[in-house]
Amino acid sequence: MPQRAQEILRAGQQLIQTRGYAGFSFRDVAAEVGIRSASIHYHFPTKADLVRDVARQYRRDFAQALGGITATQTTARERLLAYAGLYSAPLEAGRHCLCGMLASEAAILPAEVRAEVDRFFVEQQAWLEHTLHAGVTTGELTASDVPALASVLLAALEGAMIISRSRGEDTDLSYVVAQILPT
Amino acid sequence: MPQRAQEILRAGQQLIQTRGYAGFSFRDVAAEVGIRSASIHYHFPTKADLVRDVARQYRRDFAQALGGITATQTTARERLLAYAGLYSAPLEAGRHCLCGMLASEAAILPAEVRAEVDRFFVEQQAWLEHTLHAGVTTGELTASDVPALASVLLAALEGAMIISRSRGEDTDLSYVVAQILPT
DNA sequence: GTCTATAACGAGATAGAC
DNA sequence: GTCTATCTCGTTATAGAC
Numbered sequence: 457m458p459q460r461a462q463e464i465l466r467a468g469q470q471l472i473q474t475r476g477y478a479g480f481s482f483r484d485v486a487a488e489v490g491i492r493s494a495s496i497h498y499h500f501p502t503k504a505d506l507v508r509d510v511a512r513q514y515r516r517d518f519a520q521a522l523g524g525i526t527a528t529q530t531t532a533r534e535r536l537l538a539y540a541g542l543y544s545a546p547l548e549a550g551r552h553c554l555c556g557m558l559a560s561e562a563a564i565l566p567a568e569v570r571a572e573v574d575r576f577f578v579e580q581q582a583w584l585e586h587t588l589h590a591g592v593t594t595g596e597l598t599a600s601d602v603p604a605l606a607s608v609l610l611a612a613l614e615g616a617m618i619i620s621r622s623r624g625e626d627t628d629l630s631y632v633v634a635q636i637l638p639t
Numbered sequence: 640m641p642q643r644a645q646e647i648l649r650a651g652q653q654l655i656q657t658r659g660y661a662g663f664s665f666r667d668v669a670a671e672v673g674i675r676s677a678s679i680h681y682h683f684p685t686k687a688d689l690v691r692d693v694a695r696q697y698r699r700d701f702a703q704a705l706g707g708i709t710a711t712q713t714t715a716r717e718r719l720l721a722y723a724g725l726y727s728a729p730l731e732a733g734r735h736c737l738c739g740m741l742a743s744e745a746a747i748l749p750a751e752v753r754a755e756v757d758r759f760f761v762e763q764q765a766w767l768e769h770t771l772h773a774g775v776t777t778g779e780l781t782a783s784d785v786p787a788l789a790s791v792l793l794a795a796l797e798g799a800m801i802i803s804r805s806r807g808e809d810t811d812l813s814y815v816v817a818q819i820l821p822t
Numbered sequence: 823g824t825c826t827a828t829a830a831c832g833a834g835a836t837a838g839a840c
Numbered sequence: 841g842t843c844t845a846t847c848t849c850g851t852t853a854t855a856g857a858c
Binding site for chain 4: 481482483493494497501502503
Binding site for chain 4: 641643674675677678681682
């Protein structure tokens, strides 16, 4: 992928994380990158194309981060705290989870974008279930309903980003894991 | 308040809950109500005025519902399950929490709208803390950090609405309470 | 690959008739 | 209170020069 296209994707991601799908424009992206809005159409014909590619890259980067956590952290609790860190980091910079933001706008998203967002949540759910199941197997955790627990962890992190940024507090989301998985 | 203004508020609320602040227009509202978009400006001069009033009415209606739950439900768990029902009901109709949706768009909201949204979350947090505290006092619940637990409950319900609607499942959110407050 | 220029459209908002 | 008509602006998108 050309470097310019990468710069456009990066600017688009940042804008969606702060302003949402309906709240950002090609002009915003162009101003960020330092080109004209018409030039963006050369790389991404439509807004749907651009946002689909932003979401796809975000999803893949996130999947890679999940692999890194599994590889470097050994206990379930360590892994989940590192996972919460993936949400705290953008929040610190005033950004939402890209897919959380897009999911809230599901009703106005082009179908190809919604498909990427859905895939993101399926992958998060699967990683959380796998991580929780490993913790249960080793006896580190007890959980009567692993899928439901994974859903609640994911929902609480996504919700905490929105509420915390709105109220301007609590950029460290490790308390979410601490409350849902008490020692 | 004139009946027409009430109809406009109701249509505006529904549109924001599904499409977000940036995703709905005066024309959408006008089409829903059956008038021209110009007529809306007679009741609400600007979009900020309309959305501020929508948020204020939503916040007050919600506060009234909280009072009703406290008055009719006796145990903390019953109250929290009824509270989750306040989120499940709009989700069933494909709508988000109005203030959750607006909070995700905090960066592009007019200041007067953001103020109403903030107030909403302060009120939710206070009611949840009060309800949890009552449960701790009677010995029904144990909680080492009531404010953090209240934050997580609120965040999980808001997040679950977004993820559930995006993925088209789980409109009953009582599992959130069940997972966060295990028996 | 990026530009200028512009088309085509929808947005928020206003003026003034009724 | 609602209308028609219009203004002004920002939006996505395209055409064609460089």
